[in-house]
Amino acid sequence: MDPLLELAARLSAEHVDTAPERHVGWRADASELRAALGRELSLDGEDGEAVLRELAADAEPGLVMSTSPRYFGFVIGGTLPVARAADWMTVAWDQNAGGYSCSPSMSVVEELAGGWARDLLGLPAHASCGFTTGCQMAHVTGLAVARHSVLGRRGWNAEEQGLNGAPPLRVVVPEDRHITVDAAVKLLGIGLANLRAVACDDQGRVIPSELERELAREPDMATIVTVQAGNVNTGAFEDFAAVCELAHQHDAWVHVDGAFGLWAAATERRRGLVAGVDQADSWATDGHKTLNVPHDCGMVFVRDPDAHIGTIAVDAHYLQRQHGERNNGDWSPDFSRRARATPVYAALRALGRRGVANLVDGMCDRATQFAEILGADPRAEIVNDVVFNQVLVRFGDSDAAVDAVTAGIQQEGTCWASATEWRGRRALRISVSNWATTPEDVERSAAAMLAQVPA
Numbered sequence: 001m002d003p004l005l006e007l008a009a010r011l012s013a014e015h016v017d018t019a020p021e022r023h024v025g026w027r028a029d030a031s032e033l034r035a036a037l038g039r040e041l042s043l044d045g046e047d048g049e050a051v052l053r054e055l056a057a058d059a060e061p062g063l064v065m066s067t068s069p070r071y072f073g074f075v076i077g078g079t080l081p082v083a084r085a086a087d088w089m090t091v092a093w094d095q096n097a098g099g100y101s102c103s104p105s106m107s108v109v110e111e112l113a114g115g116w117a118r119d120l121l122g123l124p125a126h127a128s129c130g131f132t133t134g135c136q137m138a139h140v141t142g143l144a145v146a147r148h149s150v151l152g153r154r155g156w157n158a159e160e161q162g163l164n165g166a167p168p169l170r171v172v173v174p175e176d177r178h179i180t181v182d183a184a185v186k187l188l189g190i191g192l193a194n195l196r197a198v199a200c201d202d203q204g205r206v207i208p209s210e211l212e213r214e215l216a217r218e219p220d221m222a223t224i225v226t227v228q229a230g231n232v233n234t235g236a237f238e239d240f241a242a243v244c245e246l247a248h249q250h251d252a253w254v255h256v257d258g259a260f261g262l263w264a265a266a267t268e269r270r271r272g273l274v275a276g277v278d279q280a281d282s283w284a285t286d287g288h289k290t291l292n293v294p295h296d297c298g299m300v301f302v303r304d305p306d307a308h309i310g311t312i313a314v315d316a317h318y319l320q321r322q323h324g325e326r327n328n329g330d331w332s333p334d335f336s337r338r339a340r341a342t343p344v345y346a347a348l349r350a351l352g353r354r355g356v357a358n359l360v361d362g363m364c365d366r367a368t369q370f371a372e373i374l375g376a377d378p379r380a381e382i383v384n385d386v387v388f389n390q391v392l393v394r395f396g397d398s399d400a401a402v403d404a405v406t407a408g409i410q411q412e413g414t415c416w417a418s419a420t421e422w423r424g425r426r427a428l429r430i431s432v433s434n435w436a437t438t439p440e441d442v443e444r445s446a447a448a449m450l451a452q453v454p455a
């Protein structure tokens, strides 16, 4: 075997094997890491094996064990072993997955993986799929197609004419949306001033009557509505049927931010959370969160494939496109890119439908278990309705106690989670997003959290 690959495999296996019992957070700060990793860039290069060995050793104290079963930070997602291995093969193949002529296999893999995901997510059978770096770029893609369509219906070709002089366009969003929707609106030239925030309930769900009122304010304006399957703090889901009906009455486009929550559709036990989501027009989700494939992997689905390809695709003689097959690059913004659908293909095949359902249910059941253990302790208060994988918990009924517990667990190292603010109060935010988290991991982590509550 190539000695560098062998060494990389050994170093990686050591990392993977020891991750579950390691201190979960980072242990070195940036100045220590600069001192360890920093070097004069040599003139003639260095030995590859030495570079890999030292890189592994020097980076190690600043690595976060985000693949640990007791990592509950943000909504990061663990890594299924088969997906990690498929990702290594993806790197070894180093296919430019952007065009069919660069890699027919990667076009077919992406077509199949996207189709299986669409099916599991309960989306319309004809919806198109693009693979992006993450949900952020899935939003950029979905909202670009939305812009194309709602302006197109008003006789304006946004791709051709740009936005100067275009009909006014608003994006109606939940007050409690994820910030990547704002980033997409900024990048697409729509402008934050054209966001219209709609009030949400105590769980962060759009209040349909408020949405109705906002839509009626400028009833004929070109409109995109965004809603979410899985609020980043509470995990709450919208009333999709109501939202889609109201939006469509106003000829608006509905885009769903389902970064982690859209996967509720894959399990019988939680499918009700996304009832009506298939009525929307575009959907953004991640592979690297709930599905537990490695970063970077997002997916965007669009009800109208013609609008999708019409927004994104470009052509040139040298591209050798006379094949009638899928060009992956027609469905997402990047041109040359890695074959990021391959780990999704491997993960879905290895799990099967029941395996995906168990994956999602396992995370959600562990979140419920956290809420039960912590909620039974008089020093803790569960702040949200735990409907999916997110738990918000306060300690000692004070912001200072929440911050003390957060800092304490991050330093102690049994588990890792970060704090947020919900309705003006600090809360520890626990996101169970890893296939490997067991009931014992939850017990250990809950005990570690309670041990940090100030007396």
Ligand SMILES: Cc1ncc(COP(=O)(O)O)c(C=O)c1O
Pocket (backbone or CB within 6 Å): 074, 075, 133, 134, 135, 136, 137, 178, 180, 228, 230, 231, 232, 257, 258, 259, 260, 286, 298
């Ligand atoms: C609800 C929601 N939307 C969008 C995103 C952005 O996803 P990504 O980081 O993959 O771009 C996240 C990330 O946590 C999220 O939780």
